[in-house]
Amino acid sequence: MRVLIASCSVTYEGRLGASLPRATRLIMIKADGCLAIHSDGGAYKPLNWMNAPNTIEESRDRIIVRNPKNETLTIDIFEVLTDFSHEMGDDPGLSKDGVEADLQILLAAMPESIEPGLTLIRREYPTAVGPVDLLCRDASGQTVAVEIKRRGEIDGVEQLTRYLDCLHADTALGKVRGIFVAQSIKPQARVLAESRDIGWCEVDYDALRGKRPDELKLF
Amino acid sequence: MKFRVERELLTEALSAAARVASNRNNAMPALSGVHMSVKGDSLVLTCTDNDLSVRSTLSVGGARDGVAVVSAKLISDIVRSMPEEKVTVDAQGDDVMVSAGKSQFTVPTFAATDFPNILVAGTQPVAISAKVFGEALGQVVRASSSDMQRLALTGVLMVAEPNSVCLVATDSYRLAVRELPGATMLGHGAEIVVPGRALSELERMIGAAETMTMALGENRATFEVGGATLTTTLLNVEFPKYRQLISAHYPNKVTTAREPLLEAVRRSRILARETTPVRLEMSSNLIRLSVITQDIGQVVDELDAKLDGSEITVGFNSQYLMDGIDAVKGDEITIESTDPVKPAVLRGVGDKNYLYLVMPQRLTS
DSSP states (O other): OEEEEEEEEEEEESSSEEEEEEEEEEEEEOTTSOEEEEOSSOSSOOSEEEOSSOEEEEOSSEEEEEOTTOOEEEEEEEEEEEEEEOOOOOOOOOOOHHHHHHHHHHHHHOGGGTSTTOEEEEEEEOOTTOOEEEEEEOTTSOEEEEEEEEEEOHHHHHHHHHHHHHHHTOGGGOSEEEEEEEEEEOHHHHHHHHHTTOEEEEOOHHHHTTOOTTSOOOO | OEEEEEHHHHHHHHHHHHHHSOSOOSSOGGGGEEEEEEETTEEEEEEEOSSEEEEEEEEOEEEEOEEEEEEHHHHHHHHHHOSSSEEEEEEETTEEEEEETTEEEEEEEEOGGGSOOOOOOOSOOEEEEHHHHHHHHHHHGGGSOOOGGGGGGGEEEEEEETTEEEEEEEOSSEEEEEEEETOOSSOTTOEEEEEHHHHHHHHHHHTTOSEEEEEEOSSEEEEEETTEEEEEEOOOSOOOOOGGGSOSOOSEEEEEEHHHHHHHHHHHTTTOOTTOEEEEEEETTEEEEEEEETTTEEEEEEEEEEEESOOEEEEEEHHHHHHHHHHSOSSEEEEEESSTTSOEEEEETTOOSEEEEEOOBOOOO
């Protein structure tokens, strides 16, 4: 993330023409190419912005941002007050309970997205240490416990391990194996899962919501 | 500027304005406003986001001529909430007062000079049947996309054919084509792509109107209906080549009553989730419609039908299927198909002017 505080004026040309007169503003140039211009007020929208992908040309007193739709944002810099960059690292994202709940609903409707032949026995299957997200049966008839997380980390594997310990005690279910499911799973969590004979699977939330890459389209 | 008007009349006009006013207004705040101009007993309301502009005229009790620009959403919400039937709007200095009975709101104005001039298409307007055009929009616009990443699909293609004009929209999952025989609003060979959002607004404006006009400029179109004018920029995009998607012959054709099929699909949606297909098993005298949503339940409906061709089972997105059945006119509908993964075509029996092509959804065993 590059943070630039400068006295500048801004001209936007694209779907409409807009300009910001000369003033001191905060310009954020993000690692993915997005650019946002803020004033010293308001916590919602920037004064102007360009979403990635962008091409950014920079000279001593001017930054020109272009996107593929030929929209152009020209920032004329009169005085640079602060200019620094900082490596932000991976974004853990905004935690939203709804996403995990939605994932569980979607995967309950389409357990074959986790593994071909998988069918649902029950959602929120109760155990002594809490409910298992999905209890399923695989193509060979074996019971499968599925733990679903938005981001797959070691804690999730530990949680599934506890469920499996309980489920193994229930002789009515027969032999039970586990699958750890998340939108993305950290390498450490994968290693831990594999070391405990727990399967893992990454799923695409958007694809599950109906934007499946294999869906049929006219063109 | 000061006027007094029926609350319901102003509410209706301001609702349309609030839909058109720009949401992305930080750079040009006036674009989020409605421009109100009073002259005598006539109030002209104008809104624009620079791509789409709507101007409507209302008869009011004018007390003082003048202009004011005020947040469209704000004044729309204020007028709608007023307790009395008559509303007074009075602009003084940098504020606008909206009052009715004992309620009074005061909101700031935007500088009227910041409000952009509205350009309209300059060519001679062509009269068209509002009833027919409005019906066609209702059948076609629903198939356009709202995904701005695929700009061409957000538009409706209007193309001049030898003796008609065709309206076409597609979001890549379905395609709607409506022919307007004898229509002359486009010159020979002309082809334009009009934003679906503008046509959707136009459809609302048309309502029960009988006549309207359309004028085309180099990069914009202007429609006039009743006392309202809608101007939209045209999309400079290449519309997908849609004709190749429509086969001349489909081996399987099932005919059934339209309304019961629509009701059956609507019922099935109680259980269908976004990704759950509606399964249509089409046999010689029956359509068996079913939805199975794991952990939720299942529904089965049966409808009398007549099949020409082979028995076939096809899955559809329930919303897309319902949209198509709803858009088709007539008491009976035909569904023509080739196989479970190729597009199916919905038409009204005896209606040669409209077709709705929909892509199936894969069925798992």
